Amino acid sequence: MEAILELLEKNRLPELREKLVALNPADVASALGEVGKDKLLLVFRLLPKDFAAAVFTYLDPDLHRLLAESITDQEINDLINRLFVDDAVDFLEELPANMVTGILAHADPTKRAAINAALRYPDNSAGGLMTIEFIYLFEAMTAAEALAHIRKRGMDRETIYTCYVTSPQRVLTGAVSLRRILLSKDDALIRDLMTTPVIAVHTHDDQEDVAQKFREYDLIAMPVIDNEQRIVGIITIDDIIDVIVAENTEDIEKMAALHPSESEYLKTGVWRLARNRIFWLLFMMISATLTGAVISHYQELLQTVVILAAFIPMLMDTGGNCGAQASTLIIRGMAVGEIELSNWLKVVWKEFRVGILVSLVLASVNLLRIMLFVKDSNPRVDLVVTLTLFITIVFAKLIGCLLPMFAKRLRFDPALMASPMLTTIVDAFALMIYFSLAGLFLGL
Amino acid sequence: MEAILELLEKNRLPELREKLVALNPADVASALGEVGKDKLLLVFRLLPKDFAAAVFTYLDPDLHRLLAESITDQEINDLINRLFVDDAVDFLEELPANMVTGILAHADPTKRAAINAALRYPDNSAGGLMTIEFIYLFEAMTAAEALAHIRKRGMDRETIYTCYVTSPQRVLTGAVSLRRILLSKDDALIRDLMTTPVIAVHTHDDQEDVAQKFREYDLIAMPVIDNEQRIVGIITIDDIIDVIVAENTEDIEKMAALHPSESEYLKTGVWRLARNRIFWLLFMMISATLTGAVISHYQELLQTVVILAAFIPMLMDTGGNCGAQASTLIIRGMAVGEIELSNWLKVVWKEFRVGILVSLVLASVNLLRIMLFVKDSNPRVDLVVTLTLFITIVFAKLIGCLLPMFAKRLRFDPALMASPMLTTIVDAFALMIYFSLAGLFLGL
Structure with missing residues (x-):
């Protein structure tokens, strides 16, 4: 340089x-x-x-x-x-x-x-990803003819390694790799060398689905067909890698409640960056007042037992983190095709059991910590905190897995919908349980 | 089916x-x-x-x-x-x-x-990704000889589309695509057809760096060399796609404070799932008690002006969300190679300005909301909330971008380090500012 x-x-x-x-x-x-x-x-x-x-x-x-x-x-x-x-x-x-x-x-x-x-x-x-520079062959060609054709036309084609076989009307009938042609006898017919049916995508298929198909079949190129099954272009794997990276970035940004942006961070202006963040921040700030309302509602209780306030951050954070773990796994699992909506009952049952295990550990550790390190702790308050922690964690795990699946069912984007709403729901729930139990056990 | x-x-x-x-x-x-x-x-x-x-x-x-x-x-x-x-x-x-x-x-x-x-x-x-079934040629071969060699040896090679040129000692000297060979004159020498220097990776290079190189150069195969520059294998792009998806999943899991796991969600047992989540949850739960300690410290103040408690969730959530937005952008930017550590000053300055913009909007909207919808609101409390919101947001943006870069500087994993610590730091800071300002303005 x-x-x-x-x-x-x-x-x-x-x-x-x-x-x-x-x-x-x-x-x-x-x-x-x-x-x-x-x-x-x-x-x-x-x-x-x-x-x-x-x-x-x-x-x-x-x-x-x-x-x-x-x-x-x-x-x-x-x-x-x-x-x-x-x-x-x-x-x-x-x-x-x-x-x-x-x-x-x-x-x-x-x-x-x-x-x-x-x-x-x-x-x-x-259609937006494809290129039209591909090689097409006909079934009646021999391997030698096909090779001659490739050598003549290959100069300005994006790939010559996969060739597509079409009818005279351009209807896609098969695919054959250059390797297959090269390693066959000269007089072998393309008809006999080609594989069929061909894995193809439609012009209007979403790029995310196209990428999924590339992964599933380990292909380096895929034909794009129109409604009449005619081949109109091909997509090559180098473009698919960019799609995969871009889609992942988009998912990650949505999970962090960011309006997804295609431009690089360092090249994006301050106004634009701020604009991409404002909407969800406002949404979440306003909805957090709901949680504030729960606290307002229990003002008197809080005034009497003010130590209750000290556990609010821990309960909110733990609930939020537990929910985020579950929703992240489900969102990612659906994005890479490992989890289908039809698995919902299996997922809920799994998260329920995980929730129970996790909450047992966390609630015990927390109780131990209070008993060992907090002087003059109030046993009733400790009980309330422990119970709330337990219930909140199980609830957070369940809502964390249900929200993204529910969003997908309604054809919303799971990553976009689930993360911002999750915190609010779990926070408000945690505090409601907390103060209800406090009211009950502290006899107020 | x-x-x-x-x-x-x-x-x-x-x-x-x-x-x-x-x-x-x-x-x-x-x-x-x-x-x-x-x-x-x-x-x-x-x-x-x-x-x-x-x-x-x-x-x-x-x-x-x-x-x-x-x-x-x-x-x-x-x-x-x-x-x-x-x-x-x-x-x-x-x-x-x-x-x-x-x-x-x-x-x-x-x-x-x-x-x-x-x-x-x-x-x-x-080295763990590579395969040894590749085609190697010598510089003195003609295109016709190379093609004959490929036709003879190609059957059991993973790819024949990129061939590697080596010295008799197997030292990698060039690369030539099958396309180039096929479209050249029969007597052209491989020496003149090959490109050089070849983009290659070393056996011990991390798979994430290998994937980055594939993306940068739009390749479908890459040679792997040892310390003596001898070619020992090749990596093909289908394996790289799996690497990219797996690395993204890992980053996403780490950002949600999950121990990354390579097995599919539905095939992972409940114990294993719980174990992958427990560590960071415990870590974050314990550190959230720090935030609780801040509240305990201001117990008297809170008892006198109990309405202060109602704003705690909003302040904590907004701070956390603002920080997460910034850290997510930086972590992702570093992962895809768009942000380098040397850019740190640029990033901080950018986040500072974004923070100012965002906090102006959020603090104003929040003030307006309180004035319009909250009956008998205490103007001094409103002022404290507004100021805290403003300071917290700017702080959260700064710490959100600094933490991942700092983690990377110390050679920790940015995704792993930044997310769990961010919430605690921002929460504790927000509440400290909040109660300090409250003490100041409410004259206690």
């Missing part, structure tokens, strides 16, 4: 070019991120065009935009024509609509049609 | 076999999961051996074990020889040591040596 900056500093451009093309395009892209905005265009223009297009796919979105605004129409047209359709679509989706129109006006007609078609699919659907 | 169970019920085995081999091995594996333990062996033995081995790799670990215990030594030996080394290792790692020894004693010597070598690497290292 220092070597690159030095060559750039000294304006030794031919050497710089030589150095850069010897690197991996991903590394050149990360170097471009550090040369500074003023030099970016200079260095980018230095690269051979095909190499530049490869580097471009690895650049950060903000650099994409910067470049798109600085290079000429001719250059951008050239670039678009060298990108695979899926990469071009990703890039165009980051730009304002009027720029996209301008760019597409100059693109070559076939490419433009393909890009326009892809842009019509929702961003997070199979 | 019903059709399969019916054929099995009626003992129409030839038909069943025909039906099964027409399916995808992953689907057969999930069907095997439902036929019941007594029929499992029967159906498994029905399958052609190569197909059975493919199905085997998709089976759940508990069925692996069940099969391993039921089939003969000869059958298990046959199976091991048909599995790729990485799949065989995954399978053997699930079994008790004495079974593994027994199985390996029967395996063929080359396979045994390879498996033994792989078993010596830690489970979550590059």
Whole structure:
């Protein structure tokens, strides 16, 4: 990296070019991120065009935009024509609509049609992920013919390792790997080599489901079909990895009551970050007043036995943590397909027993702690605390597993719904039990 | 699925076999999961051996074990020889040591040596993930020679799509894709077709770093080298997807203060589930007594102005939520490589400003709510609550971003360390501020 900056500093451009093309395009892209905005265009223009297009796919979105605004129409047209359709679509989706129109006006007609078609699919659907550069074969071809076809057409295809077999009407009938073709006799028919039925997704399938299917079948590419079973594109595994990481980030953010955001933290402005957090914070703050209302309701009791207040944080925290553990396991289990809604009774029964075990341990440890370390403790208060702890934990485990499943049943997002509501419900419940028991046992 | 169970019920085995081999091995594996333990062996033995081995790799670990215990030594030996080394290792790692020894004693010597070598690497290292079935070429080969070599050796290699070029001493010197070979002239030299330097990992690299590298370079396979730069195996992308999902699950579990577990929720026993949760719950329960101690300390004040207690849940919850939002973003940002420790000042400054914005909004809304909806509210108490809310939120945002970075600096796991400690610190701080301000403004 220092070597690159030095060559750039000294304006030794031919050497710089030589150095850069010897690197991996991903590394050149990360170097471009550090040369500074003023030099970016200079260095980018230095690269051979095909190499530049490869580097471009690895650049950060903000650099994409910067470049798109600085290079000429001719250059951008050239670039678009060298990108695979899926990469071009990703890039165009980051730009304002009027720029996209301008760019597409100059693109070559076939490419433009393909890009326009892809842009019509929702961003997070199979159609939005797919590329149209794949190899298709026909059943009547021999292995030798297929191989010749692949060698002729393979240059501009995103993958040549899985080929799809279609009828003349483009209806998908089978799939065959390059490996299979290569390792077969020359006169073997594609019809006999192909596997069928093919694992495929529909254009409108959600990207999360597509990723799940990739995992399930260990595939490196998957065809995308339309309602007439015609193949319209393929999805390759490198894009799926990005989907998996993005979906996980989204789930994690939702569980922390954050409005999910696709932009990197360091590149997101303060206003935007604040906006992503405000809604759920307000929601949870307002609902926490419900818990406050429980306390207000028992004001007199609290005034008489003020020591009761000292256990409020511990009861609230433990209840919240117990609930969060259960809901996290269930949300994640549903997300990776390990838990189905039909398992709900099994889950509840499991959490009930876990709750009993956990609460026995925690309540005993807590009682022991009070008896050993708290001077002049009031045995009745200790009893109330212990009982509340026990009931709250079991309740928290049950509500923690039921809420996400209930949310999913209602077709809400489990991660989004469950976490913010869980705390409020468990807190209010814990304090209600606590003060009711206190009223009962302290004879007030 | 019903059709399969019916054929099995009626003992129409030839038909069943025909039906099964027409399916995808992953689907057969999930069907095997439902036929019941007594029929499992029967159906498994029905399958052609190569197909059975493919199905085997998709089976759940508990069925692996069940099969391993039921089939003969000869059958298990046959199976091991048909599995790729990485799949065989995954399978053997699930079994008790004495079974593994027994199985390996029967395996063929080359396979045994390879498996033994792989078993010596830690489970979550590059060495533990790799397989040794890859294609290697030499620089002096022509494209035609390389292709002939691939066609001859490709049958039992896990991937033939990326080939590695080595010196006679097996030192890795380059990589070349099958695509490049296939699309080049017959007499082109591998030396001129290969890319170099090759993106590679070391045998002892952590699987999380390996996954990061796959994502960064969009690769479908990566070579694993030893300290002498010799290639010892390759890792393929299907295994990396599993790593990414598993690592994400682990992070999510740690953030919810769960001891991470690799087994599926529904297949984990109640005792085990309880054990995974107890430690952090106990830790957090005990530390919550710290917060309780703050309340005890201000008992007299609380007794005089008992309404103060009603705001405790809101203050604790809001502080905790604000901190969790910040820590989640930072933990995730560090996990996916978007945030480096060197960015810490930038992060703190960002969170400080976000904290100010968020606290202004929340404190105002809360003040408005009290003034509008709470009858006979005490203006001084309102002021104390508003100020505490403001200070707590800013503090929670700062500590929420600092804790994970601090944990990482000390080489602890950020997800594991930050979440459990965050609540305690923020809660105790919030209540200390609250009661100090109350003492000040209520003139006690």
